[in-house]
Amino acid sequence: MRKVQAPVESLTAAAYVIPTDGPESDGTLAWDRTAMIVVTARAEGETGTGWSYGSPTAGCIVRDPLAHVVVGRSAMDASGANEAMSRAVRNIGREGVASMAISAVDIALWDLKARLLGVPLAALLGQVRADVPVYGSGGFISYDEEQTTEQLTGWVARDQIPRVKIKIGEAWGGNERRDRVRVALARKVIGPGPELYVDANGGYGTGQAVRVGEWLTDYDVSWFEEPVSSQDPAGLACVRRQVRPDVTAGEYSWTLADSARLLDAGAVDCLQLDVTRCGGITGFMAGAALAAARSVPVSAHCAPNAHAHVAAAVPNLRHIEYFHDHQRIERMAFDGALDPSGGVLTPDPGRAGLGLEFRSADAEKYHQD
Ligand SMILES: [Mg+2]
Numbered sequence: 001m002r003k004v005q006a007p008v009e010s011l012t013a014a015a016y017v018i019p020t021d022g023p024e025s026d027g028t029l030a031w032d033r034t035a036m037i038v039v040t041a042r043a044e045g046e047t048g049t050g051w052s053y054g055s056p057t058a059g060c061i062v063r064d065p066l067a068h069v070v071v072g073r074s075a076m077d078a079s080g081a082n083e084a085m086s087r088a089v090r091n092i093g094r095e096g097v098a099s100m101a102i103s104a105v106d107i108a109l110w111d112l113k114a115r116l117l118g119v120p121l122a123a124l125l126g127q128v129r130a131d132v133p134v135y136g137s138g139g140f141i142s143y144d145e146e147q148t149t150e151q152l153t154g155w156v157a158r159d160q161i162p163r164v165k166i167k168i169g170e171a172w173g174g175n176e177r178r179d180r181v182r183v184a185l186a187r188k189v190i191g192p193g194p195e196l197y198v199d200a201n202g203g204y205g206t207g208q209a210v211r212v213g214e215w216l217t218d219y220d221v222s223w224f225e226e227p228v229s230s231q232d233p234a235g236l237a238c239v240r241r242q243v244r245p246d247v248t249a250g251e252y253s254w255t256l257a258d259s260a261r262l263l264d265a266g267a268v269d270c271l272q273l274d275v276t277r278c279g280g281i282t283g284f285m286a287g288a289a290l291a292a293a294r295s296v297p298v299s300a301h302c303a304p305n306a307h308a309h310v311a312a313a314v315p316n317l318r319h320i321e322y323f324h325d326h327q328r329i330e331r332m333a334f335d336g337a338l339d340p341s342g343g344v345l346t347p348d349p350g351r352a353g354l355g356l357e358f359r360s361a362d363a364e365k366y367h368q369d
Pocket residue numbers: 199201225226251
């Protein structure tokens with residue numbers, strides 16, 4: 001039997017702040033840059049890479065306290081490291097930025113473990129599908145008609161992705177008239193075949209969300225994400241009982257308990273999980289199992305290249321969000337970033353780990369600390 005010792009020798013973090021390719025906004029937030037925190041774990045000459053999007057301060061948490069409980073531990077023990085990290089952040093709060101830091105480290109450790117064993121991460125986790133479906137995601141409220149048309153046409157006609165999502169809920173639900181115009185435009189641009197999804201980012205009130213849900217059916221919208229805040233599982237459940245599109249949420253599930261709250265409330269038809277927020281590969285697998293027990297499918301939120309392998313290993317996986325901003329960053333930052341042509345991401349069976357190599361020289365100009 002092969003014996004692998006491989007103590008983790010170092011764990012480092014670097015933050016990169018990357019401007020968007022134009023102003024971006026949804027119903028409840030506007031932004032012009034995205035921070036990416038990249039974690040590197042080393043053992044026995046191999047390097048594992050993980051990342052999260054959010055705040056550069058996640059890098060501080062990686063350095064202290066997370067590195068203190070990870071360095072020296074066997075690189076084979078990614079799940080044990082995850083538990084140790086969760087315990088180490090007790091007094092600073094397990095959710096939010098700490099959870100982004102834990103997630104980035106966990107992804108790096110799983111990547112490292114798979115590389116030490118010389119197998120793709122999907123194979124290490126137990127692969128259940130070769131290809132993972134994606135949906136094109138963007139459709140920002142800040143886009144004009146021409147930009148929206150160009151983006152949607154690119155996904156549906158050029159990339160042959162049969163499902164797309166746009167943002168609605170403009171101005172916290174204060175411009176429902178334009179929401180409707182933009183949904184109508186999206187359906188006109190993509191034609192009757194492809195699935196059309198919308199994301200309100202929690203911008204509506206409960207009653208308004210139910211009314212919006214009624215007119216969404218006029219455009220055959222089949223996915224209504226965060227019609228109200230995901231901090232209100234009862235409100236989501238109330239909307240869900242009264243509208244036809246699937247109601248979805250979960251991108252702020254930092255812990256298994258957060259996912260349990262959404263599931264217990266009957267709040268979602270599909271649980272969204274973000275591997276860069278929910279505790280990494282370890283947290284994603286656990287959250288997906290929890291959803292499976294309730295017969296609820298899972299969709300991967302953003303960071304498409306961080307999700308491809310774990311998504312291929314989850315039986316109740318519906319699809320990965322191919323988010324405009326993150327796919328752009330990942331194509332710039334990684335050799336081996338996956339192509340969504342045909343509407344799927346296909347983890348490369350010939351590359352170990354996540355199958356990616358971080359291009360630190362290309363990212364250097366965005367380096368902050
Ligand atoms: Mg969302």
